[in-house]
Amino acid sequence: MSKPNPTDRRYTKEHEWAKDNGGGTVTMGITDHAQELLTDIVFVELPAMGKKITQMEQLAVVESVKSVSDVYAPVSGEVIEVNKVLEDHPELVNQDAFGEGWMVKLRMDNPAELDNLMDAAGYTEMIKEEKH
Numbered sequence: 001m002s003k004p005n006p007t008d009r010r011y012t013k014e015h016e017w018a019k020d021n022g023g024g025t026v027t028m029g030i031t032d033h034a035q036e037l038l039t040d041i042v043f044v045e046l047p048a049m050g051k052k053i054t055q056m057e058q059l060a061v062v063e064s065v066k067s068v069s070d071v072y073a074p075v076s077g078e079v080i081e082v083n084k085v086l087e088d089h090p091e092l093v094n095q096d097a098f099g100e101g102w103m104v105k106l107r108m109d110n111p112a113e114l115d116n117l118m119d120a121a122g123y124t125e126m127i128k129e130e131k132h
Contacts, residue, residue, distance in 0.1 A: 011117055028075075030103070040091070043062075058073075075113040
């Protein structure tokens, strides 16, 4: 069973989350629901530092025992940090998708893009509808 979606972040239709850190940066990763669908994650390919990205452009790749999935940027910006721990411990995404399993920190080009994303209630509702 998925963990509740934290209310302190925004969500994409493709199951990414973005947490506004203040100061024009966000931390992002995939949702608990996404890691559950993927099952055991065996590899995470993260972007290069300094990479410029546009909202909903492919940013990373997650490989599980079942499939390979693209991870999309929830907002446009520049990669300012990647979670290097995932290189050796990709299973952290399964264990703690909203915490230790974060993937990338971005400096946002346009913080208003967060308004294009769903809140926790909207994302939870979307998941429910997908299951029916």
